[in-house]
Amino acid sequence: MTAMPRIERALQDAITRAEAAGAPPRLGAALRHAVFPGGARVRPMLCLAVARACGDDRPELADAAAAAIEFLHCASLVHDDLPCFDDAATRRGRPSVHAAFGEPLAVLAGDALIVLAFETLGRAGFAAPDRLPRLLATIAAATGMPHGIVAGQAWECEPSLDLSTYHRAKTGALFTAATLAGAVAAAGTADAWSLLGERLGEAYQVADDLHDVASDAEALGKPVGQDAAHGRANAVHRLGLDGAVRHLRGLVAEALDSIPDCDGSAELRALIGAQAKRFVPTSLATRVAA
Template sequence: MTAAFETALADFASVLEAGLAARLDTAPQSGEIARPARLVEAMRHAVLAGGKRLRPFLLVEVARLLNPGLTVAALMPAASAIECLHCYSLVHDDLPAMDDDALRRGRPTVHVAYDEATAILAGDALLTLAFDLLADPACHADPAVRAALVLDLARAGGLGGMVGGQMLDLAAEGRFGDGAAPNEADIRILQAMKTGALIRAATVMGARLGGATAEEIGRFSRFGDILGLAFQLADDLLDVTATESEMGKAVAKDAAHGKGTLVARLGISAVRSELDRLVAEATDLLAPWGARSETLAAAAHFVAERRR
């Protein structure tokens, strides 16, 4: 199933990338005045550089599990929105003031390929584009659904989610010199915010687009939480076990920056055991849909067992 899943993920990534490429051109949209060419180029460098496209894939798969009549094309605006927000976060995380990374997905990061000011603006523009896509009637005919999607993504990406998690991550490195080293509970909160919140948003937004009941939204919220934690645990494992060429970015960064991770706290064996438990729980959550949920079950295995 892993090979079949990776093929499905790659096929979806190609479709998503084509859609994103079409959105990121220099022709202004209705209501826009002009699109500076250098800014568009930097945004394209950030977004059209490959990547797993896992978050938008999860959104689409959850929506189509609940409503098989939905097409990928109909879900593309929301899928593109969550990928734009994710890519913005990578551009800003790579900046010298943040993680100071020179390599992303095997290519120079945006501030290296262009400059810091352009990278900041490219990130800002991608963040804004995410909400442009969700607010557009092309995303969903019902304004109430569009508003709910905007709120989901804003809460996941902002102060109490991804951005707040990045702030906690900087504090955990000792940047501000005013706090003790994080304990296990602190690390779990940090990771749930920085990594998990956006993955949970993907599954919840997919559930909304699929016409989910309140119970189903709760179920997919938990499913997203589990995948978010598993993704970060796997990432922490790869940081200590993988090579730079395998990852397409620098490795061994956590130890170099003094970051507390669950791998450092609990050890590799304990983290691998937790990953097994998380995959089992994720699979159990999909039980009501039986064999139709095979792709999402495979996603849980992929997240926990990935090698890059």
């Protein structure tokens, strides 16, 4: 089975279990709304691609890691959209979870997705308990304190922040975890894969900054100009449009160079090349091609 159907099936199976008899139906619907239909599933795709490059000898564990990472990403989107943060009414072209279900269920949907991520990992861990502690540690470190995505979001509440620390936690941590977890799930050498995740995380952050400045809200499916509205640093403000696009291309090149030689490396390079094309808003595509 190719990667995307594996990811969607793993997500579906877990959400279906969460909605089992006796569950509060509106929270079940809020979870489903938060996870489906998804975006490009960039992080779980990266996780599975690395697992495949490492032999993928425990596909159910790699699938669980990929699903866990996507659930944690969705949870962060649901909570970041809340009125006390970005107050975003739309996400992926539809109402955000709090816009559709109200603020209490949005808080609880984020909570339930975080729990579901670890529950999904644990369930797959019955068949490979020796790999579970490391996998759990890798994914938890990317999510919580001191350096995960929750910590990253919390930097927005500090009187001052170091921009690189902020981005590394808020965006980079889960990308790095995606590569490391893919390797750990397949008993690969995790360390060899960290630079790939780090560079892709940085590239994705620059891409997000470009989209925030250069896209229109309809194409992006969420509000644009949010960084300026919320006084957040943005690479385009710092480097200019051309500079940000050049920086993005450099990061993708470094990511590609970091891929260790292995059976699946050609496939992985092709995947990343294809993903990277989506990083640049349509309105800037000619600028990048130049």
